[in-house]
Amino acid sequence: MAIDTTPAPSLQAAPPAPRPHGPKLSSRDKLVLFVLCAAQFMVALDFSVLNVALPVLGADLGMNQSALQWAVTAFALPSGGFLLLFGRTGDLFGRRKLFLAGLALFGLASLLATFAWDPASFLAGRALQGVGAAAIVPTGMSLLTTTFPEGPQRDRALGISGTLLSLGFTVGMVLGGVLTDTLGWRSTMGLLTLFALIVLPLAPGLLPESRNPDRPRLDVPGAVTVTGGLLSLIYALSTAAERGFGGTDVIVTLVAGVLLFAAFGYVESRTAAPLVSLPxxxxxxxxxxxxxxxxxxxxxxxxxxxxxxxxxxxxxxxxxxxxxxxxxxxxxxxxxxxxxxxxxxxxxxxxxxxxxxxxxxxxxxxxxxxxxxxxxxxxxxxxxxxxxxxxxxxxxxxxxxxxxxxxxxxxxxxxxxxxxxxxxxxxxxxxxxxxxxxxxxxxxxxxxxxxxxxxxxxxxxxxxxxxxxxxxxxx
Structure with a gap:
């Protein structure tokens, strides 16, 4: 926090003014922060709200224990694998546009998961939720950091966002059990649909558009290698959590992930407009x-x-x-x-x-x-x-x-x-x-x-x- 060094207008000693706790946000700033934080909270909630509902969900849709792990993995793969790609795409072509597209996709995917009629339709909904989340999270964070200037305002905004992110995981664990016991497992996905319906209409009129004014070309080789590396790593580790590291698919995808990341480093050191700046x-x-x-x-x-x-x-x-x-x-x-x-x-x-x-x-x-x-x-x-x-x-x-x-x-x-x-x-x-x-x-x-x-x-x-x-x- 900057310290005011402006001299007092009078030489007479005056009692020191109390140090402000932080900058006050305007009403519009608060609404912008609400929209961005609500979207982040919604994604955090999705990571945990379904966990305690998995046994009931499996019995309802006819999914065995090995298939149930895909209820989590189908979301984790795209939500983690496409983050860097979508973050950079938002920089180049418009963060607000991609944020709104991610919100719309997330809401529709949650609706599909809510009314899923078989394992395939449910897992498709979960995967599309992950793609939507991969667009929402980096663009939402970058909209936050470009809307609120570096310093106390950004620190405060990031503090609120981080609080809701952490709270989303915790609330999801408690709320998932309550909803499943009272309304059934579908209500956990319905809750996410409701969140999207609340946030999406507010966002267009509040969020400013921002992008890199130079709009360099998208680094396609870098995007392919880093996305493939992240997808391979997340798949391998998610699968290993259930079956251990001895499986052939785990070993193959781990090796593939390492090779793809090595290729990514080589590509980024050679391209004029890298996806990730090595400096x-x-x-x-x-x-x-x-x-x-x-x-x-x-x-x-x-x-x-x-x-x-x-x-x-x-x-x-x-x-x-x-x-x-x-x-x-x-x-x-x-x-x-x-x-x-x-x-x-x-x-x-x-x-x-x-x-x-x-x-x-x-x-x-x-x-x-x-x-x-x-x-x-x-x-x-x-x-x-x-x-x-x-x-x-x-x-x-x-x-x-x-x-x-x-x-x-x-x-x-x-x-x-x-x-x-x-x-x-x-x-x-x-x-x-x-x-x-x-x-x-x-x-x-x-x-x-x-x-x-x-x-x-x-x-x-x-x-x-x-x-x-x-x-x-x-x-």
Missing amino acids: MLRRRTVAWGNLGGLVTFSMMSTVVFVLTLYLQEVLHLSAFETGLVFGAQGVLSVAAGMYASRVIGRFGARRTLVGSLLGQGLFVAALLGIGDGGWSVWLAAAGVSLASMCHLGAIISYGVTVTSGVPDEEQGLATGLVTSTQQVGITIGIPLLGVLATTGTDLLAGTRTVLLVDAAVVLAAAAAVAVGLGGRRRA
């Missing part, structure tokens, strides 16, 4: 900020996964009671979001990111004290809630870190990297660490092992980001 990737704020984002998302999603198993299998809580335990983290997430921009304004995004990662790691380490007694419910609720509060601080501060200093014409690319990091982080954490909790016969011991490794990774990342961004006081 941007060499920015310390971009490289180290995204590392912090990758770690905070992957490790926190793992904590939620293993604690869900622990609470139900070891402590024998019901699905609804488990949802209530995680519901507590939503309250602290809102509180963290309210104060994050003030903390960033006072200490800078770099220090906030490092401190948030440090706090997340320490509170996850505190969860190592869980056991098989009833008191462990309270430790689990307190630990995961406080870790989530720090996690939200890391989400907001890494978004500010990565997008700070980036020209408006490249904001779609920067926010595409931010959102790609989120998606990949959410995808890789569970298959990489969650298997440690489920392979042995003692789930409690496995859960503790995961929590120990998880905390160590987050604390190591905090140290690495602190060193990597050490020369920047105000990221």
Whole structure:
């Protein structure tokens, strides 16, 4: 936050004015922020609202256990795979246009999933939801960062957006169970349709159009290789979460992903108008900020996964009671979001990111004290809630870190990297660490092992980001 250095008009001493908590937004700014954040919340909700409904959905549509994983994977593949491509496409041809197209597609796809009559129609709806989400998320974020100027206003806007993003995952877990028990699994998809119907009519009159004025040619080879690499990686890790890393399809797609990313790096170093500017990737704020984002998302999603198993299998809580335990983290997430921009304004995004990662790691380490007694419910609720509060601080501060200093014409690319990091982080954490909790016969011991490794990774990342961004006081 900038400090006013204008001299006082009088030489007479005057009491210092109270420091403002942050800039006030106009009524129009608030409406713009509402539209953009509602869209992001809708996408976050889609990641988790269906999870507890899967068994009921499978019985209704005739999907077996192996087919049910595609209810999640069919959404995750396109939503993560096309993020960079759509982020750059919005930069070149209009972010508002692509945002509105994504909203319309997401709403129609949710309607298809709501009234699906067989597995094929449902999975088609989920895949189209993923394509719509891949258009909404990077263009929505870039519209936010270009609408609100860098500094306290953008910090505050990103704080609200990050709060609702985190809250969307939590609300989805609780709301999914309530809707499924009362109205059936189709209501979870109907809720998303309703969100789209609310946001879409408001967006055209409120959101400004923005694009790169130079409009360079789209880097088609780069788009093909990076999209193929992301699709291969997400497919491999999503499948490995269900069946392990020994499957032929997992190995083939992992190798394909590595080769495609290598090809992408080669293409980008040779093209005149790259999809991803290699100098941007060499920015310390971009490289180290995204590392912090990758770690905070992957490790926190793992904590939620293993604690869900622990609470139900070891402590024998019901699905609804488990949802209530995680519901507590939503309250602290809102509180963290309210104060994050003030903390960033006072200490800078770099220090906030490092401190948030440090706090997340320490509170996850505190969860190592869980056991098989009833008191462990309270430790689990307190630990995961406080870790989530720090996690939200890391989400907001890494978004500010990565997008700070980036020209408006490249904001779609920067926010595409931010959102790609989120998606990949959410995808890789569970298959990489969650298997440690489920392979042995003692789930409690496995859960503790995961929590120990998880905390160590987050604390190591905090140290690495602190060193990597050490020369920047105000990221």
